[in-house]
Every structure is written in structure tokens, then in C-alpha cells.
Amino acid sequence: MSIDFGYEVLCIASMTVLVLLALVCLIRCIMGPRISDRVMAVNMIGTLTIIMVVVFTVYLKEAYLADIALIYAMISFLSVVVLCKVYTGIYRESKHEQEKLSHAHIENPVEDFAGQEKAGEQ
Amino acid sequence: MAVVRLILTAAFMALGLFVCCVGVYGVFRLKYAANRMHAAALNDTMGISLCLVGLAISAPDVFTALKILLVVVFLWLASPVASHLLCRLEVETNEQRGEYMNVHEQTLAQERIQAAQAEESEAVRGEEEEQA
Numbered sequence: 536m537s538i539d540f541g542y543e544v545l546c547i548a549s550m551t552v553l554v555l556l557a558l559v560c561l562i563r564c565i566m567g568p569r570i571s572d573r574v575m576a577v578n579m580i581g582t583l584t585i586i587m588v589v590v591f592t593v594y595l596k597e598a599y600l601a602d603i604a605l606i607y608a609m610i611s612f613l614s615v616v617v618l619c620k621v622y623t624g625i626y627r628e629s630k631h632e633q634e635k636l637s638h639a640h641i642e643n644p645v646e647d648f649a650g651q652e653k654a655g656e657q
Numbered sequence: 658m659a660v661v662r663l664i665l666t667a668a669f670m671a672l673g674l675f676v677c678c679v680g681v682y683g684v685f686r687l688k689y690a691a692n693r694m695h696a697a698a699l700n701d702t703m704g705i706s707l708c709l710v711g712l713a714i715s716a717p718d719v720f721t722a723l724k725i726l727l728v729v730v731f732l733w734l735a736s737p738v739a740s741h742l743l744c745r746l747e748v749e750t751n752e753q754r755g756e757y758m759n760v761h762e763q764t765l766a767q768e769r770i771q772a773a774q775a776e777e778s779e780a781v782r783g784e785e786e787e788q789a
Binding site for chain 2: 538541542545549552553556559560563567569570571572574575576578579582583585586589590592593596597598601602604605608609612615616619620622623626627631634
């Protein structure tokens with residue numbers, strides 16, 4: 536009887552702390568000046584969520600929630616990998632575009648195309 | 658026996674949550690993304706390991722406890738890879754990285770060579786399209 540009460544107090548107290556930590560991580564995620572700060576904060580929120588799910592496993596005494604925690608760990612890792620790759624690709628592409636524009640401002644493709652169209656109309 | 662398990666779980670959870678708090682505090686205290694990564698890794702390894710070991714002690718059955726420990730083992734493998742990818746993202750996208758980190762000269766040279774190769778292949782592709 537008293538042990539169940541002890542588990543309840545423990546689980547609720549740790550959940551409160553974890554929720555507060557996740558909210559603080561969310562603030563970091565919104566404030567983060569660079570994209571890597573944001574991805575890192577998302578990773579931290581994922582880690583805290585895994586702990587929350589495992590706390591629920593003990594609190595509700597449901598075994599299947601441990602599987603959910605394992606799958607959540609995998610998906611959170613996958614999301615970090617995908618976000619890193621996507622943002623690296625976006626950065627490279629935009630840099631390449633800038634370089635192309637700065638190198639070839641004499642032969643501007645848009646103006647050339649517009650000129651050709653005008654010539655066709657005439 | 659149940660009392661011992663409860664006390665052990667509470668002790669491990671308290672330690673783990675303390676480490677998590679330190680990690681979150683470090684994320685706010687440190688100034689640059691690559692420094693913050695250190696605090697985030699603290700949360701990813703020590704914090705979650707202590708919390709999950711504590712919770713595995715009072716899991717409903719043995720298989721659940723082993724599954725919870727499997728989460729810890731998976732994070733041991735996944736967290737360094739995620740940190741490495743994040744650091745690469747930071748090094749690649751931060752134009753002012755020289756202010757606070759020393760990137761190996763060889764790495765920078767390699768990056769330039771890769772960029773040049775990409776440009777070359779793009780140019781070759783453009784010529785092929787023009788010929789077609």
C-alpha cells in the first residue's frame with residue numbers, strides 16, 4: 536500500500552521535472568541562433584521524452600510501453616540524421632547558386648531569355 | 658525487497674534527473690553551438706543511462722527491464738553518430754567558425770576540392786545539355 540504510494544509520488548515528481556526540462560529545451564529551440572542549436576534542442580527533447588515514456592512503463596506497469604520507448608529512440612535518431620543532411624544540402628545548394636550568380640552576372644540567363652522572347656514577338 | 662527497489666529507483670532517478678538538469682543548464686550557459694553539443698551529450702549519455710537503469714530495477718518483469726536496458730545500449734551507439742552529424746552541420750554552415758574553433762587545414766582544403774569538383778561536374782553537365 537505505502538509502496539504503491541511511494542511509486543506514485545516518485546513517478547509524478549520525476550514527470551514534473553522532465554516536463555519542465557523539456558519546456559526549457561523548447562525555449563532553447565526557439566531562441567537558438569543557428570540551425571544546429573535547434574536540431575540539438577530537438578534531440579534533447581527526444582531524449583527527455585524517452586525517459587518520460589519509460590517512467591510511464593513503471594507507473595502503469597504496462598510492458599508494451601518499453602517497445603514504444605525503443606521505437607521512439609530510433610525515430611528521434613533518424614530525425615536528427617535527416618535534418619542534418621537536409622540542412623547541409625540546402626546550405627550547399629544556396630552557396631552554389633550565389634557563386635554562380637556572382638561569377639556569371641554578365642550573361643544573365645533571365646535577361647537573355649526575355650530578350651529572345653521579345654525577338655520572337657517582333 | 659520492494660522497498661529496496663523503490664529506494665534504489667528513487668536514488669538513480671534523482672541522480673539522473675540532476676545530470677539532466679545540469680545538461681539543460683549547460684545548453685543555456687555555453688555560448689556556441691559546438692560547446693552546447695557537449696552539454697547535450699551529457700544529457701544523452703549519463704542522464705538517460707542513470708534514469709533508465711533506475712527504472713529498469715523496478716520494471717514489471719525481467720523482459721521489460723532488458724528492453725529498457727536495450728534503449729540505453731541503442732543510445733550509446735546512436736548519440737555519438739548524431740553528435741558527429743550535428744558538428745559537421747555546424748562546421749559546414751557556420752561562416753564565422755574561425756572565431757571559436759580551429760578547423761584542421763586539411764579539412765578545409767578537402768572541402769574546397771569537393772566544391773571545385775561539384776562545380777566542374779555541374780559545368781560538364783551544362784555543356785552536355787547545350788550540346789544536346
